[in-house]
Amino acid sequence: MITVNGRRYALAHQPIVVVCVDGCEPDYIAQAVAHGHVPWLKEVLASGTTLVADCVIPSFTNPNNLSIVTGVPPSVHGICGNYLFDVASGTEVMMNDPKWLRAPTILAELANAGQFVAVITAKDKLRKLLGHRMKGICFSAEKADEATDDENGIADVVERVGMPVPSVYSAELSEFVFAAGVELMSHERRPDVMYLSTTDYVQHKHAPGTDGADAFYRMMDGYLGKLDALGCTIVLTADHGMNAKTKMDSAPDVVYLQDLLDEWLGSAVARVILPITDPYVVHHGALGSFATVYLPERFDHAALAARIRALRGIESVRTRAEAAAFFELPADRIGDLVVVAERSTVIGTSAARHDLSGLDAPLRSHGGVSEQRVPLIVNRKLRDIDPMRRWRNFDAFDLALNHVS
Numbered sequence: 174m175i176t177v178n179g180r181r182y183a184l185a186h187q188p189i190v191v192v193c194v195d196g197c198e199p200d201y202i203a204q205a206v207a208h209g210h211v212p213w214l215k216e217v218l219a220s221g222t223t224l225v226a227d228c229v230i231p232s233f234t235n236p237n238n239l240s241i242v243t244g245v246p247p248s249v250h251g252i253c254g255n256y257l258f259d260v261a262s263g264t265e266v267m268m269n270d271p272k273w274l275r276a277p278t279i280l281a282e283l284a285n286a287g288q289f290v291a292v293i294t295a296k297d298k299l300r301k302l303l304g305h306r307m308k309g310i311c312f313s314a315e316k317a318d319e320a321t322d323d324e325n326g327i328a329d330v331v332e333r334v335g336m337p338v339p340s341v342y343s344a345e346l347s348e349f350v351f352a353a354g355v356e357l358m359s360h361e362r363r364p365d366v367m368y369l370s371t372t373d374y375v376q377h378k379h380a381p382g383t384d385g386a387d388a389f390y391r392m393m394d395g396y397l398g399k400l401d402a403l404g405c406t407i408v409l410t411a412d413h414g415m416n417a418k419t420k421m422d423s424a425p426d427v428v429y430l431q432d433l434l435d436e437w438l439g440s441a442v443a444r445v446i447l448p449i450t451d452p453y454v455v456h457h458g459a460l461g462s463f464a465t466v467y468l469p470e471r472f473d474h475a476a477l478a479a480r481i482r483a484l485r486g487i488e489s490v491r492t493r494a495e496a497a498a499f500f501e502l503p504a505d506r507i508g509d510l511v512v513v514a515e516r517s518t519v520i521g522t523s524a525a526r527h528d529l530s531g532l533d534a535p536l537r538s539h540g541g542v543s544e545q546r547v548p549l550i551v552n553r554k555l556r557d558i559d560p561m562r563r564w565r566n567f568d569a570f571d572l573a574l575n576h577v578s
């Protein structure tokens with residue numbers, strides 16, 4: 174047994190694969206099952222273990238991937254967005270650097286305990302965080318052609334997988350992750366533990382049950398079936414769900430919070446931070462359903478919270494202390510207010526700062542409580558499982574390592 178961040182994990186005695194399907198709202202699976210595209214998943218839903226779990230809020234990629242691999246919420250591991258306002262330097266910075274990570278990962282500790290661990294991500298932005306201080310294999314599909322033994326624990330990835338490096342904006346970027354996972358598991362010296370993390374490019378564009386979505390899940394089902402046939406215990410979960418965020422005319426339904434606060438308090442007095450912001454914004458225009466607001470001390474934060482809460486499209490506004498407690502966030506890395514939008518609404522800064530020209534489909538996005546429900550599916554009947562407790566996506570490694578007979 175090893176203990177990581179206060180939780181105990183048995184070492185893997187058969188290969189386990191934890192899959193984080195980016196943006197996998199449970200309805201994607203239901204629709205793909207109904208349309209007959211996912212025979213492997215259909216069988217697992219009947220014979221394995223099917224739970225619905227809550228992801229962490231903000232329902233963004235990095236906080237949730239880090240929760241899954243550390244087994245704890247952002248209040249412990251520190252990664253609470255893709256992006257944060259660094260109060261110390263007065264600048265807005267990316268949180269991709271492992272220096273922001275405050276907790277060891279289960280992956281690194283399993284590797285320290287002698288297990289062979291492999292991590293494959295779609296986008297390179299997650300690679301350094303997930304592979305922090307981890308001995309083993311860790312590479313991204315995005316930069317698979319640059320992987321070396323020294324840096325990534327593996328070389329010649331493209332030749333081994335037999336697929337060209339896909340575009341960062343493509344379904345194939347995720348397919349490469351699955352294909353590489355099957356390739357690693359197909360050799361005699363195979364990983365004890367593997368973590369696969371895809372991209373939500375498809376989910377941002379295609380609603381559950383549409384052809385584009387069904388094709389993605391059919392592709393995934395094929396690879397998961399191969400991993401199953403290779404004897405792997407597979408846990409499938411997601412970093413967050415996904416919802417349409419549009420008005421009836423199909424334009425994005427945006428509350429431009431910085432514009433409103435500028436009007437109420439004066440220009441640039443408040444600072445709205447959107448932690449969804451990252452270098453890959455084409456498919457969502459940096460619009461999500463979560464924002465945090467930095468305010469000067471002289472304002473009555475509670476009164477301002479009430480005023481924002483009264484806006485249409487806003488679901489909740491919490492002060493820093495309330496949000497840190499309720500959403501299990503690091504209080505020193507969020508603003509004075511945390512604002513969550515409703516299911517069909519997103520929060521922007523200023524209208525002028527969002528380039529929506531790259532949106533070639535009606536906006537679908539995430540970030541709010543409305544995208545909190547995610548699948549937690551295991552291809553095994555598990556023991557000692559309470560279906561009535563509140564499961565989290567960051568229980569994935571606990572299920573795989575501690576509850577498989």
Ligand code: ZN
Pocket residue numbers: 195196233234235373412413
């Ligand atoms: Zn994501």
Ligand code: ZN
Pocket residue numbers: 196234373377457539
């Ligand atoms: Zn996304």
